[in-house]
Amino acid sequence: EEQEDKVLQALRLYLRHLTDRLVTDRRFQVFKRPVDTTEVMDYLQVIRSPMDLSTLQANVDANRYSTLAEFVLDADLIWRNALSYNPNINPMDRRIRQRAHALNDTMHFFIRDELSEDFERKCEDIKASR
Numbered sequence: 001e002e003q004e005d006k007v008l009q010a011l012r013l014y015l016r017h018l019t020d021r022l023v024t025d026r027r028f029q030v031f032k033r034p035v036d037t038t039e040v041m042d043y044l045q046v047i048r049s050p051m052d053l054s055t056l057q058a059n060v061d062a063n064r065y066s067t068l069a070e071f072v073l074d075a076d077l078i079w080r081n082a083l084s085y086n087p088n089i090n091p092m093d094r095r096i097r098q099r100a101h102a103l104n105d106t107m108h109f110f111i112r113d114e115l116s117e118d119f120e121r122k123c124e125d126i127k128a129s130r
């Protein structure tokens with residue numbers, strides 16, 4: 001229905017605006033592209049579902065997300081994967097974990113501050129009705 005498509009278009013616009021801010025934040029450059037598994041040889045043995053900010057953006061543009069919850073499932077993979085792959089106390093692992101926590105905190109702060117629960121409920125209702 002016309003009205004419903006306007007809601008989904010608004011969601012897409014917001015998710016693109018949110019992802020653009022994350023992708024341009026220099027703290028999150030390590031999360032910008034898929035991990036190069038020819039360089040980081042054991043990555044796919046450790047991480048079952050890779051995700052990165054550019055793939056997230058492409059998914060938004062491809063209308064892959066009809067609710068905020070679907071987007072957050074993929075977005076949370078990015079920082080959770082980084083915590084899993086970098087568990088050690090060496091400075092490099094610690095720096096990536098700090099950036100992973102910053103990505104999580106920043107994303108969820110923007111969402112809580114900018115997206116109403118009513119809007120997300122509308123998206124969920126449209127999804128349930130289809």
Ligand SMILES: CC(=O)c1csc(NC(=O)C2C[NH2+]C2)n1
Nearest residue numbers: 030035081082085086092093096
């Ligand atoms: C995106 C991500 O989580 C990532 C990219 S490289 C990396 N970790 C390392 O290169 C080593 C430091 N201890 C392993 N983690």
